[in-house]
Amino acid sequence: MTRAAVLEGLGAMVPPRIVSNDEIGELVGSDDTWIRTRTGIHQRHWAEPGTVTGDLAIAAGERAMRSAGGGKVDLVILATSTPNQPMPATAPEIAHRLGLGTPWAYDLSAACTGWVYAMANAVGAISSGLIDRALVIGADIWSTRLNHDDRASAIIFGDGAGAAVLRAGDPDEPGAFQGFDLGSDGGHHDLALLAVGGSRQRSYRQPPSEQDNLLAMRGKELFSHAVERMSSSSAKLLDRIGWTVDDVDWFAGHQANSRILYAISDLLKVERERVLLHIDRVGNTSAASIPLALTHAAAAGTFGVGDRILSTAFGVGLNWGSTALTWPDIKVDGVLGD
Structure with a gap:
């Protein structure tokens, strides 16, 4: 029998501190109406000083493991663009602090597409028989890297983490991943950039400017690229796995901007009632975006067992990816801190 990867547990975490549109508006020279109209965001969560990405990832990972009934995992992947430090990777530390022993563990950097890329890695490892069980976490803290002089980007981002446990199973059982579509276009790598810390910036042997840190x-x-790439990737995936748009019960796109999500759903002809929205509560949480939205919806009882869910994401780099699964019978708590 063909071996598949099956979703076994979910967990999520956002920091307790809520930053309203009024508060961020004072920093960037905007207001609540302007922000809501252009992004769909009502509030976001920011980490307090001393909280690092790994802390959020561990909290989400603990809840995902509890949702899955505990046990051991063979692989831990952390999808993040804001690791605890450039080196070493944060994932081994997460595995250690979660008491998971000595699994294969690594970080994956693909910005907002990180979750989908990491899931593809884990699903591939399980489907090939290399491992039996994996913990995949998407986590980012962008609040410390925002340029408040750039109103368009500073209002968008929030901090958070989402995690999933995958296990080996049957392709026909609820929770099984059906396929992936992935891609990239490095010709537009300069559309979003954090310059500090890499060999390119350090090769000039000059101290980074304050702007380099933001x-x-x-x-x-990026808006137009996001709509084009996520819609085309979703269409390719549906064709590959033999689903029609009518087969999709829920569209769980990357929560970057509500206008982007609705533009994609309109192109795909997915009714807006089937579009998951969580961005209003947490903003753009980068690699944590999709698992946060799934966890919130699952805890609210939105999904039924066997529901077909299409997910798609787009990140700077540029990169993009889509995946689909049927919903399993799992118990999921709400988003911790939300």
């Missing part, structure tokens, strides 16, 4: 993003261009 995210630089060309939002209007």
